[in-house]
Amino acid sequence: MTQHRPWRGVLVATALPLNDDLSVNHDRYAEHCAWLIENGCDGVVPNGSLGEYQVLTPEERARVVETAVAAIGGERVMPGVAAYGSAESRRWAEQAGEAGCRAVMLLPPNAYRADERSVLAHYAEVARSGLPVVAYNNPIDTKVDLVPELLARLHGEGHIQGVKEFSGDVRRAYRIAELAPELDLLIGADDVLLELAVAGAKGWVAGYPNALPRASVELYRAAVDGDLDTALPLYRQLHPLLRWDSQVEFVQAIKLSMDIVGRHGGPCRPPRAALLPGQEAAVRAATEKAVAAGLA
Numbered sequence: 001m002t003q004h005r006p007w008r009g010v011l012v013a014t015a016l017p018l019n020d021d022l023s024v025n026h027d028r029y030a031e032h033c034a035w036l037i038e039n040g041c042d043g044v045v046p047n048g049s050l051g052e053y054q055v056l057t058p059e060e061r062a063r064v065v066e067t068a069v070a071a072i073g074g075e076r077v078m079p080g081v082a083a084y085g086s087a088e089s090r091r092w093a094e095q096a097g098e099a100g101c102r103a104v105m106l107l108p109p110n111a112y113r114a115d116e117r118s119v120l121a122h123y124a125e126v127a128r129s130g131l132p133v134v135a136y137n138n139p140i141d142t143k144v145d146l147v148p149e150l151l152a153r154l155h156g157e158g159h160i161q162g163v164k165e166f167s168g169d170v171r172r173a174y175r176i177a178e179l180a181p182e183l184d185l186l187i188g189a190d191d192v193l194l195e196l197a198v199a200g201a202k203g204w205v206a207g208y209p210n211a212l213p214r215a216s217v218e219l220y221r222a223a224v225d226g227d228l229d230t231a232l233p234l235y236r237q238l239h240p241l242l243r244w245d246s247q248v249e250f251v252q253a254i255k256l257s258m259d260i261v262g263r264h265g266g267p268c269r270p271p272r273a274a275l276l277p278g279q280e281a282a283v284r285a286a287t288e289k290a291v292a293a294g295l296a
Helices: 026-038 058-072 088-101 116-127 150-157 172-178 189-199 213-224 228-246 250-260 279-290
Strands: 009-013 043-045 102-106 134-137 162-165 186-187 203-206
Touching: 009 213, 026 043, 043 058, 043 250, 088 102, 088 116, 088 186, 102 116, 116 134, 116 150, 134 150, 150 172, 162 172, 172 186, 186 189, 189 203, 189 213, 203 213, 213 228, 213 250, 228 250, 228 279, 250 279
Parallel strands: 009 043, 009 203, 102 134, 134 162, 162 186, 186 203
Antiparallel strands: none
């Protein structure tokens, strides 16, 4: 864990264990956070998309952060603070700081297709919380694209220190490095891990380590070290699972894989529906193949 840049390394966007009645199982969540650290991950990102933050009550959302901090320490916890309003996002950032966190992750405004002025104002407002902000670029879901030029401006004005890049366009890594060499690039989609690691990424906000932490960490470390003899075969083995991180059903897929390897994935809250039979079969087959290969 890099103290002054706690977003470096493998930070798992944690899935949230739910009971059969869809209430949050905080004890299981605390155990899951600790298990990820024990298995080589550097930290966790609660209240991201994978953590189903959109369907949590404010009380649940706050307690999820506090649970993670109590389990593994605030320096290892970088909560997602996305909200419809900038003031609300800033309040979540302040709550994270009060809980002991050292950084937060923030989507652009996502209640509507925001223009550049709105994006700049949004990040400026949340940066006033005093915590370093890692931007999260997910133009597929938010319809707001933090292109390299905009990221460079946000960084130049002191609003962000890193970016979780989920556009899937690996070419952007080089443009971001040219325009904002001090802005940390974080791998944002599991299925472009190798490409962005080779391009100089400083971290990975990761999905599939929820189920396969050791193999995922081994892959990341080899990739950023340029050890392609290790990384490439492992990447090929894991890619049938990693690509689910970029699918609409990524939460359900990762939770199913967790169940298969003996963790508690469990159900999702509506409106997320169960996987279709064909989807479930594909995830199950790929996970069981990874287990058979000794990757779990």
